[in-house]
Amino acid sequence: MASIALNNLVKEFGETRVLHSIDLDIKDGEFVVFVGPSGCGKSTTLRMVAGLESVSSGEIRIGDREVSGLAPKDRGISMVFQDYALYPHMTVRKNLGFGLKVSGTPAAEITQKVDEAAKMLGLEQLLDRKPKQLSGGQRQRVAMGRAIVRSPEVYLFDEPLSNLDAKLRTQMRSEIKRLHKKVRNTIIYVTHDQIEAMTMADRIVVMRGGHIEQVGTPSELFKSPANVFVATFIGSPPMAMVDGEIVKDGASPMFQAANGPLLPIPARLRDKVKVGQKVFYGIRSDSFSPVGHSLPRAGEVHQMSCTVDHVEPLGAETLISVALGNSTVLSKMFNPTEVDVDETRAFELELDACYLFDKGTEQSLDL
Amino acid sequence: MNDIYKPPLWPMLLIGVVSLIWVLPLIGIIMTSIRPEGETLKGWWNIEEFTLTLEAWREVWVNYPLWDALWNSIKIAGLSSLGSILLAPMGAYAFAFLNFPGKKVTFLLLVNAFVIPNQILIIPLFTLWRNVGLIDNIFSVIIPFVALSMAWAVFLVRNYLVDFPRSLIDAAHIDGCGHVRTFWSVVLPNALTPMAAVGILQFMWTWNSLMLPMLFLRENIPLPVLLTKIKGTYEPNWDQVAVATIITSVIPLLIFLYFQKYFAAGASNQSGQKG
Ligand SMILES: Nc1ncnc2c1ncn2[C@@H]1O[C@H](COP(=O)(O)OP(=O)(O)OP(=O)(O)O)[C@@H](O)[C@H]1O
Numbered sequence: 002m003a004s005i006a007l008n009n010l011v012k013e014f015g016e017t018r019v020l021h022s023i024d025l026d027i028k029d030g031e032f033v034v035f036v037g038p039s040g041c042g043k044s045t046t047l048r049m050v051a052g053l054e055s056v057s058s059g060e061i062r063i064g065d066r067e068v069s070g071l072a073p074k075d076r077g078i079s080m081v082f083q084d085y086a087l088y089p090h091m092t093v094r095k096n097l098g099f100g101l102k103v104s105g106t107p108a109a110e111i112t113q114k115v116d117e118a119a120k121m122l123g124l125e126q127l128l129d130r131k132p133k134q135l136s137g138g139q140r141q142r143v144a145m146g147r148a149i150v151r152s153p154e155v156y157l158f159d160e161p162l163s164n165l166d167a168k169l170r171t172q173m174r175s176e177i178k179r180l181h182k183k184v185r186n187t188i189i190y191v192t193h194d195q196i197e198a199m200t201m202a203d204r205i206v207v208m209r210g211g212h213i214e215q216v217g218t219p220s221e222l223f224k225s226p227a228n229v230f231v232a233t234f235i236g237s238p239p240m241a242m243v244d245g246e247i248v249k250d251g252a253s254p255m256f257q258a259a260n261g262p263l264l265p266i267p268a269r270l271r272d273k274v275k276v277g278q279k280v281f282y283g284i285r286s287d288s289f290s291p292v293g294h295s296l297p298r299a300g301e302v303h304q305m306s307c308t309v310d311h312v313e314p315l316g317a318e319t320l321i322s323v324a325l326g327n328s329t330v331l332s333k334m335f336n337p338t339e340v341d342v343d344e345t346r347a348f349e350l351e352l353d354a355c356y357l358f359d360k361g362t363e364q365s366l367d368l
Numbered sequence: 369m370n371d372i373y374k375p376p377l378w379p380m381l382l383i384g385v386v387s388l389i390w391v392l393p394l395i396g397i398i399m400t401s402i403r404p405e406g407e408t409l410k411g412w413w414n415i416e417e418f419t420l421t422l423e424a425w426r427e428v429w430v431n432y433p434l435w436d437a438l439w440n441s442i443k444i445a446g447l448s449s450l451g452s453i454l455l456a457p458m459g460a461y462a463f464a465f466l467n468f469p470g471k472k473v474t475f476l477l478l479v480n481a482f483v484i485p486n487q488i489l490i491i492p493l494f495t496l497w498r499n500v501g502l503i504d505n506i507f508s509v510i511i512p513f514v515a516l517s518m519a520w521a522v523f524l525v526r527n528y529l530v531d532f533p534r535s536l537i538d539a540a541h542i543d544g545c546g547h548v549r550t551f552w553s554v555v556l557p558n559a560l561t562p563m564a565a566v567g568i569l570q571f572m573w574t575w576n577s578l579m580l581p582m583l584f585l586r587e588n589i590p591l592p593v594l595l596t597k598i599k600g601t602y603e604p605n606w607d608q609v610a611v612a613t614i615i616t617s618v619i620p621l622l623i624f625l626y627f628q629k630y631f632a633a634g635a636s637n638q639s640g641q642k643g
């Protein structure tokens with residue numbers, strides 16, 4: 002079992018720096034998901050932990066060892082690749098056992114471990130097939146099996162589900178989760194799908210452009226995003242950002258949407274804003290609903306009337322876009338009834354579930 | 369409307385004519401080999417007289433060391449091909465997947481050796497072989513054959529490996545392979561196509577080559593060199609030359625027929641990815 006620590010980790014390809022001083026501590030047995038847009042350096046970080054990519058500066062510790070100088074096989078890791086990387090010329094059995102064979106494990110032990118892993122993943126019937134005789138989902142399972150067989154301390158997954166169709170992906174998601182519950186090894190899992198991250202992770206690491214934007218549990222990231230990027234990346238549909246500034250209205254400060262209405266500021270933030278400050282007002286669709294079609298609200302609620310721009314019925318609920326000044330905000334209508342475009346209705350906004358971000362720094366004012 | 373589509377006639381004719389042009393010399397050689405030399409002196413197509421005889425087939429085995437030459441040819445072409453098949457992928461692996469200083473320059477130098485004519489090498493090589501006592505040893509031709517093939521063979525295999533799935537190599541490293549094991553257990557088994565190509569090209573080239581064996585070998589001569597001896601100074605021996613020619617060409621033909629399936633196999637056996 003092993004914890005992982007990345008200290009000041011930097012990666013440069015020639016002149017270009019693709020990772021800027023990454024610091025991260027992963028606890029033993031933790032399931033950590035790296036998430037972020039394409040090209041942000043998730044795979045590069047993972048491959049550096051695996052030992053497939055050299056370290057430009059900084060250190061990587063697995064357990065109590067500094068591993069940057071070690072070959073992949075000496076790091077106690079195994080990895081599952083996006084394209085599975087099964088050896089085409091070997092049967093499933095050979096694919097599963099290859100790592101053990103290379104490390105000089107006795108044949109009887111290999112057979113036993115391979116059979117065990119095959120049973121765990123339901124691959125018994127397929128052991129004598131070649132990879133090209135398998136379906137995508139089966140290949141994925143073999144790739145997982147190959148990682149499991151070697152019983153490593155750390156599993157590294159690089160977008161292992163992105164080649165599967167939606168249904169299979171959901172299924173494999175829970176299977177991986179279950180596997181983790183069983184073996185309790187440390188897992189780093191890379192994806193650019195925030196739903197995958199939310200559903201599987203103990204902790205999520207949100208990356209952008211070679212930096213870590215925020216680290217936290219799924220609910221921490223959802224409830225208190227540190228900045229505009231995390232707020233719009235986590236949660237679906239994404240949080241709407243209303244452009245505007247803080248104005249004085251009588252005693253209390255208010256938010257003036259650009260070319261739009263005046264909104265009250267969430268109570269917890271009233272002391273933290275300055276008059277004249279340019280901010281984004283962050284609204285999630287769940288906390289903004291037509292009156293009579295919202296969730297029960299515990300805290301302060303602001304009512305206003307808005308004109309419907311666009312309607313998207315989803316069955317169990319309906320998404321309504323309305324314009325607040327220059328910005329578009331999505332509203333979720335629970336127990337939906339018929340809504341017409343251009344109709345003007347009363348909406349209610351749960352203030353405690355709203356966020357303010359400084360427009361210059363894009364940082365949350367909650368911090 | 370209810371006419372069945374009829375393909376036009378002219379492609380058939382064209383193909384027929386072209387095939388005939390290809391096949392004619394072959395027919396000529398066979399005809400020459402099965403008739404007494406006297407009958408074919410005016411041209412093998414001249415059939416005023418036609419006597420079927422296997423005299424030349426018998427005589428050439430008796431008069432010349434055809435078996436030895438055949439065996440020499442097989443050894444020379446076989447070992448040269450084996451050398452290229454094994455060495456070219458190693459070079460190609462290094463150029464495709466390893467990083468070492470001077471990689472680009474070395475590769476350019478290697479590939480440019482392709483344009484150096486063999487003739488330049490003859491004299492220095494001859495001196496070298498004489499000094500180390502390798503004259504009349506088949507390795508005096510096998511070594512330069514393998515060395516000369518590296519230029520195009522490494523290039524050919526490298527171009528194939530550049531598209532080799534990188535993740536397979538990563539997976540091998542994760543599974544604990546060093547470069548040698550990765551090359552041997554993962555890359556080679558999946559690079560049969562370019563290896564077969566290298567093998568066939570190298571076999572054809574070395575089987576038919578005349579110059580180096582003629583210069584470096586005395587007794588251990590391969591078939592093409594023997595051919596030049598059958599055609600004596602005073603007797604043309606056309607019938608026996610024809611027989612030896614047939615024997616010389618039949619082996620590469622068989623080899624080609626056997627290995628061509630590897631060309632067709634192509635990239636379909638490449639990766640585990642769905643595709
Ligand atoms: N071998 C390389 N040479 C040069 N630049 C590279 C190399 N590998 C990756 N990069 C660059 O490093 C950056 C991060 O790449 P990385 O593969 O880690 O992204 P990613 O977050 O995994 O993206 P994706 O979601 O598309 O897989 C990218 O800008 C990429 O262009």
Ligand SMILES: [Mg+2]
Nearest residue numbers: 043044045159
């Ligand atoms: Mg990636």
